[in-house]
Amino acid sequence: RRMDVWHVNLDLGPRxxxxxxxxxxxxxxxxxxxxxxxxxxxxxxxAHAALRRILGERxxxxxxxxxxxxxxxxxxxxxxxxPQGPGAAAALHFSLSHAGDHALVAVSExxxxxxxxxxxxxxxxxADDLQPQFAPEERAQLAGLxxxxxxxxxxxxxxxxxxxxxxxxxxxxxxxxxxxxSCDAQARLLWSRHPGLEARQWSVQDLPMPAxxxxxxxxxxxxxxxxxxxxxxxx
Numbered sequence: 001r002r003m004d005v006w007h008v009n010l011d012l013g014p015r016x017x018x019x020x021x022x023x024x025x026x027x028x029x030x031x032x033x034x035x036x037x038x039x040x041x042x043x044x045x046x047a048h049a050a051l052r053r054i055l056g057e058r059x060x061x062x063x064x065x066x067x068x069x070x071x072x073x074x075x076x077x078x079x080x081x082x083p084q085g086p087g088a089a090a091a092l093h094f095s096l097s098h099a100g101d102h103a104l105v106a107v108s109e110x111x112x113x114x115x116x117x118x119x120x121x122x123x124x125x126x127a128d129d130l131q132p133q134f135a136p137e138e139r140a141q142l143a144g145l146x147x148x149x150x151x152x153x154x155x156x157x158x159x160x161x162x163x164x165x166x167x168x169x170x171x172x173x174x175x176x177x178x179x180x181x182s183c184d185a186q187a188r189l190l191w192s193r194h195p196g197l198e199a200r201q202w203s204v205q206d207l208p209m210p211a212x213x214x215x216x217x218x219x220x221x222x223x224x225x226x227x228x229x230x231x232x233x234x235x
Contacts, residue, residue, distance in 0.1 A: 001108075001109070001110040001111075001221075001222075001224035001225070002108070002109050002110065002224060002225070002226075003106060003107065003108040003109075003110075003113065003217075003219070003223075003224050003225070003226040004106070004107050004226065004227055004229060005104060005105070005106050005107075005115070005207060005217060005226055005227070005228050005229065006050070006054055006104065006105040006106075006107075006228075006229050006230070006231045007102065007103075007104060007228060007229070007230050007231065008046070008047065008050040008098075008102070008103040008104070008105060008231040009101065009102065009231070009233075010042070010043045010046040010047055010050075010098060010100075010101045010102060010103055011101040012042065012046050012233065016046075016233065017042050017045055017046065020045055020046055020049035020050075021045050021049070022064070023049045023052050023053065023063045023064045024045065024048055024049060024052070024064075025064075025067075025068075028048050031044065032044045032045050032048075043098060043100075043101065044098075046103070047096060047098040047103040048096070049063070050103060050105060050231055051094065051096045051105050052064070052066055053231075054094075054105050054107060054231065055078065055092065055094060055107065058092060058107060059092065066078060066079075067079040071169055073169045073170055073171055074171065075166070075169045076094075078092060078094075091109060092107065092108075092109060093107070093108045093109070093110075093111060093112050093113050094106060094107045094108070094113065095113050095114045095115040095163075095166055095167070095217075096115070097115050097116045097117040097166075097215070098117065099117050099118055099119045099213075100119045102117060102119070102213065103117070104117045104207070104215055104217075105231075106217050108219060108224070110221075110224065111219050111220045111221055112167050112168070112169065112219060112220060113167055113217065113218070113219040114162070114163040114164060114165065114166030114167030114168070114217070114218045114219070115163055115166065115207075115215070115216070115217045115218075116158075116159040116160075116162040116163040116166065116215065116216055117159070117209075117213065117214075117215040118155055118158065118159050118213070118214050118215070119212060119213050125151070126151040126154055126155060127142055127145075127150045127151045127153070127154035130154045130155075130157070130158055131154060133176045133177065134154075134157060134161075134176065134177065134180075135176075135177045135178070135179065135180040136177075136180075137180040137190060137191075138157050138180050138181065138183055141153065141157075141182070141183040141184070142154055142157075142183060152214070153183040153184065154183070155214045156183055156184075156185075156187075156206070156214055156216075157181055157182075157183040159206075159214050159215060159216040160181040160182075160187050160189075160204050160206075160216045160218070161176055161179070161181055162216075163204060163216040163217055163218035164179070164181070164189065164197060164202060164204055164218040165197075166218070167202070167218040167219050167220065168194070168196055168197055170194075175194045178192065178193045178194040179191065179192035179193065179194045179197055179199075180192075181204065185206075187204045187205050187206045187216060188204070189202050189203075189204055201220060201221065202218060202219070202220055202221075203218065203219060203220075203221065203222055203223040204216055204217070204218040204223075205217055205218075205223050207228065208228065
């Protein structure tokens with residue numbers, strides 16, 4: 001079992017963004033164009049170009065040559081047309097999350113993986129906004145906390161839940177209250193009544209991030225050894 005997690009800086013200059021936009025396919029370029037601000041467009045282009053470059057490096061293929069299809073849930077999959085033969089690309093599982101000028105990409109060879117990244121976990125009132133979507137056990141954990149500590153705990157809870165649902169292949173609107181995770185410093189899936197998300201068969205773990213950011217990764221089975229890498233854009 002092997003998993004790599006890449007941290008990507010999305011703060012690229014205009015010439016770099018123009019270069020990276022050429023890596024995307026027509027549908028990705030159209031999605032970027034629909035975003036409401038140039039800043040969001042630039043971040044989208046950089047994040048999806050980085051995903052293509054990371055996957056292309058693993059598959060020994062030009063990043064622009066990769067093709068994707070989407071499951072009914074919206075989760076992207078690689079088309080199984082890699083040079084290694086039919087099915088080779090299908091065995092490469094990946095997940096992308098981006099917020100602000102940062103992105104995380106997780107790549108696994110053994111099982112579906114989900115990753116989530118959020119910024120500003122101490123935003124005032126964050127816990128009040130999120131907790132109506134949480135399970136009773138999660139709300140009880142937050143009830144004993146106050147102020148910034150409560151907001152950070154709510155953000156930890158959110159990214160753990162979202163990482164698990166992304167690994168499962170579900171949208172975040174589907175059954176957030178049908179499973180519970182820990183809100184303290186130790187990431188755990190406590191229980192689940194969500195179809196396919198059996199508590200003993202899934203792992204979730206926080207990722208080390210700079211102050212002001214919270215991230216988690218999840219996958220089916222025991223969490224493998226993983227390495228946090230920092231993506232370097234080519235000149």
